[in-house]
Amino acid sequence: MLETLRIQNFKSWQDTGDIAFGSLTGFFGTNSSGKSSLLQFLLMLKQTVESSDREQILDLGDNTSYVELGTIHDILHKHKIPEELSFLINWRPIRTFEAVDYNKLNGKPIVTSNYISFASTIKQTADNTQLISFTYQVGPVEVGIRAVPTPKSFVPQYKLILKGLGKKTAKRQHIFSRTTKFYGFPGDFYQDLGSTDLVYRLLFEIENLFSTFFYLGPLREYPSRLYIWGGGKPNGVGNRGERAVAAMLASRQMHSTIDMGPGQPKRTVEEHVAHWLKELGLIYSFKVQPIAPNRKEYEVRIQRTAESASVFLTDVGFGVSQILPVLVLLFYVPEGSTVILEQPEIHLHPAVQAGLADVFIDAIKRRRLQIVLESHSEHLLQRLQRRMAEEVIDTEAVKLYFTAIKEGRSELTALDLDEYGNIRNWPEGFFGDTLGEAAAMMEAEMKRRMQAQQP
Numbered sequence: 001m002l003e004t005l006r007i008q009n010f011k012s013w014q015d016t017g018d019i020a021f022g023s024l025t026g027f028f029g030t031n032s033s034g035k036s037s038l039l040q041f042l043l044m045l046k047q048t049v050e051s052s053d054r055e056q057i058l059d060l061g062d063n064t065s066y067v068e069l070g071t072i073h074d075i076l077h078k079h080k081i082p083e084e085l086s087f088l089i090n091w092r093p094i095r096t097f098e099a100v101d102y103n104k105l106n107g108k109p110i111v112t113s114n115y116i117s118f119a120s121t122i123k124q125t126a127d128n129t130q131l132i133s134f135t136y137q138v139g140p141v142e143v144g145i146r147a148v149p150t151p152k153s154f155v156p157q158y159k160l161i162l163k164g165l166g167k168k169t170a171k172r173q174h175i176f177s178r179t180t181k182f183y184g185f186p187g188d189f190y191q192d193l194g195s196t197d198l199v200y201r202l203l204f205e206i207e208n209l210f211s212t213f214f215y216l217g218p219l220r221e222y223p224s225r226l227y228i229w230g231g232g233k234p235n236g237v238g239n240r241g242e243r244a245v246a247a248m249l250a251s252r253q254m255h256s257t258i259d260m261g262p263g264q265p266k267r268t269v270e271e272h273v274a275h276w277l278k279e280l281g282l283i284y285s286f287k288v289q290p291i292a293p294n295r296k297e298y299e300v301r302i303q304r305t306a307e308s309a310s311v312f313l314t315d316v317g318f319g320v321s322q323i324l325p326v327l328v329l330l331f332y333v334p335e336g337s338t339v340i341l342e343q344p345e346i347h348l349h350p351a352v353q354a355g356l357a358d359v360f361i362d363a364i365k366r367r368r369l370q371i372v373l374e375s376h377s378e379h380l381l382q383r384l385q386r387r388m389a390e391e392v393i394d395t396e397a398v399k400l401y402f403t404a405i406k407e408g409r410s411e412l413t414a415l416d417l418d419e420y421g422n423i424r425n426w427p428e429g430f431f432g433d434t435l436g437e438a439a440a441m442m443e444a445e446m447k448r449r450m451q452a453q454q455p
Contacts, residue, residue, distance in 0.1 A: 001092045001370050002338060003115065008086040009077040011037045012410040018088075019412065022399035023364045027374045028381065028430070029403030034410030035374040038403075039340055041087070042213065042372075043067045044075075045182070049210040054180050057122060057130050066215055066239060072124050078408070086121040093205050094212075094336060097138055099198040110165065110196060113139040116205055120182055123147070131156050132179055136202045140164040143198060145185060160189055165196075214333045216241060216325055218343035223313040223321035226291065227298045236333065241325025245300060247332045248273065248288055258331060258366055273327045276362075280355045282320050284308065322347040326356070330363040330371075338370040339363075345377040357383035361393050378431040388421030395419055402427045 002021040007013055012034045019025075019038070027035040043066040048059040060075065061068040069075050076083045097116060098109040120134040135144030141164035150157040158177065177186030183206050185199060220241040227245040234243040234250060248270050257266035267275065274286035285303040287310075290296075300313040302320065313321055326344050333339060345353040357380050363369045375381070381400075388395050400415040404427070416424040 001336065002372070003090040003092060004088070005038075005042075005090075006088040007038070007041055009080075009083055010041055010085055010087075011075055011077065012405065012408075013037060014077050014409045016410075016412055019401070020399050020414070021370065021372065023370055023397040024360055024384075024393070025370075025372045025399045025401075026381070026384075027401050027403060028376070029401075030405075033403040033405050034412075035403045036342060037410070039215075039342060039372065039374055040067045040069065042340065043215055044069060046210040046213050046215075048181050049183075049207055051181070054184075055178050057132055057179065057182050072130070076124065082123065082125050084121050084123045086119075088117065088119040090115060090117045091209050092116075094208070097201065097205060099138075099141075099196055099201050101196045111139045111141045111198070116202070118183065118206060119144075122182065129156070132182060134183060135161055136206075138202065141198065143202070145179070145189070158186055158189075165198075212334070212337045213340060214329060214337055215239060215340045216329050216342070216344070218346050220322050220325055220346075223300075223318075225299065225312050225314055227288075227300070228296055229298055230296050237325045237329045241322075241329075244325040244328040245288060245298060247328050249298065251332055252288075256332075260366075269328070269331045272331050273324070276327050276359055277320065277323070280323070280352050280359075282323070282352065283316070285310075319348050319352060323352065323356075327359065330359065330369065331367065333367075333369070335367045336369070337367075338372060341371065341373040343375060344373055345375060345380055350379045353377045353379040354383035356380050357387060360384075361387060364393070364397070381431075385417075385421035385423070388417065388419075395421065402430060 002025075004021065005016070005019045007016045009015075016038070027038060029035050044058060044060065047061055047065045047067070048056070051059040053059065058072070059065070060070060060072070073079050073081060076085060092115055097111075097113045099111050100109050115138075117137040118134065119137075120132065123131040123133075125131065131147035133144070133146045135142055142161060143163075144161040145158040146161055148157045148159050156178070158179070177188045179186055184203060190199065214236045216237060217239045221238075229246045229249045231253065232246070232250065233254070234246050237244040237247050251269035256269050258269065258272050260267055270286075270288065274283075277283045277286055283302050284305050287301045288298055289301060290298050301310045302313060302316050303310050304316055313324075323344075326341065329339060344356055348356070356377075360371050360373075364371065384393075384398065387393050388398065395417050398417065400417065400423075402413045402415060404411055404413070413425065413427060415426075418424055
């Protein structure tokens with residue numbers, strides 16, 4: 001689970017400073033102020049980890065990726081080359097990190113920690129070479145590589161960094177070799193790291209971290225009358241929610257359930273999604289069924305009210321199909337996952353936008369999820385503040401930020417929340433000037449009434 005993140009020289013961000021993450025982390029702000037870029041950075045790292053190209057330091061994506069960011073020139077702050085892109089990420093692994101020395105059979109790990117830190121700098125040179133330096137830190141141990149300047153005719157040269165294990169770095173200080181993506185050591189170095197499983201464990205942990213990230217974008221698929229499912233288990237619901245129905249069917253096949261608390265019967269994912277659709281006032285009943293026995297074509301049937309006829313998903317309000325992937329994703333992904341959402345409130349009525357806050361709190365509490373979202377919804381924020389005041393969710397579990405552009409750079413302001421959910425440093429123009437609009441409306445009304453009374 002993410003703890004902190006810092007990014008330097010990425011798109012409009014010269015330096016984000018340390019961004020602390022909670023169980024729910026929300027980024028608000030004006031259009032084109034850098035909110036989406038923060039999520040894009042995490043997705044860029046995720047698609048790099050998942051890429052089949054082991055030598056590509058950063059996978060900037062294409063039209064099939066989580067994000068498509070163009071070229072390295074496009075993602076560097078103010079498009080300056082040469083330049084360095086740097087970032088630091090801290091996280092808590094699912095289980096306590098332990099590394100052992102295979103030559104010691106006493107069973108005691110050489111290092112244990114509940115936190116892992118990874119820092120990286122990627123330098124784009126004028127001759128189109130990328131030089132990477134990175135370090136992992138776990139407990140007192142630091143291990144990594146540092147790029148060493150080399151003649152243009154050679155591949156990058158690296159120096160091994162190894163501290164905290166009570167021994168010196170191997171004799172071979174500089175090796176010509178290629179790294180594995182933005183986080184993997186050159187192959188030559190593994191023999192220099194001795195008999196410990198330290199590096200292998202660290203590589204597993206960073207890859208495992210990004211495997212627990214799940215994403216849903218702001219533009220979602222239109223509803224269909226028929227959905228095809230051949231029995232597979234999708235990884236998430238797709239960038240546009242196109243696999244939401246398949247995910248529900250897969251959860252049905254796996255007999256996945258959600259714990260509803262002591263003395264309460266467990267619910268299936270499908271039942272819990274239907275519960276929230278009804279709780280939000282969108283439907284009365286919800287069912288996914290095959291069009292005929294032993295067929296792979298399925299239909300989604302909905303009753304809008306108890307008295308209504310059952311209709312297709314395409315025949316009800318557009319908002320149902322837009323919120324459906326959000327609900328399925330939250331209750332389908334493995335417990336402890338990090339869910340990244342862009343504008344989850346899009347196409348939703350204000351009352352439903354507010355209700356989303358309750359959905360998020362439910363997912364956090366029942367499934368230990370971490371939710372990271374970018375939003376424009378005042379209604380969602382106000383419901384969240386209310387739940388903090390009611391002590392439904394701990395203020396410390398919520399981290400909220402406001403983004404703005406100043407002098408061509410994105411700036412991040414951490415919103416200061418008191419124990420009642422009040423924002424003590426409310427930015428000017430955060431959600432427009434509601435009081436100002438009401439005052440202007442009243443003034444215009446009085447002016448017109450006075451004019452109407454004149455002879």
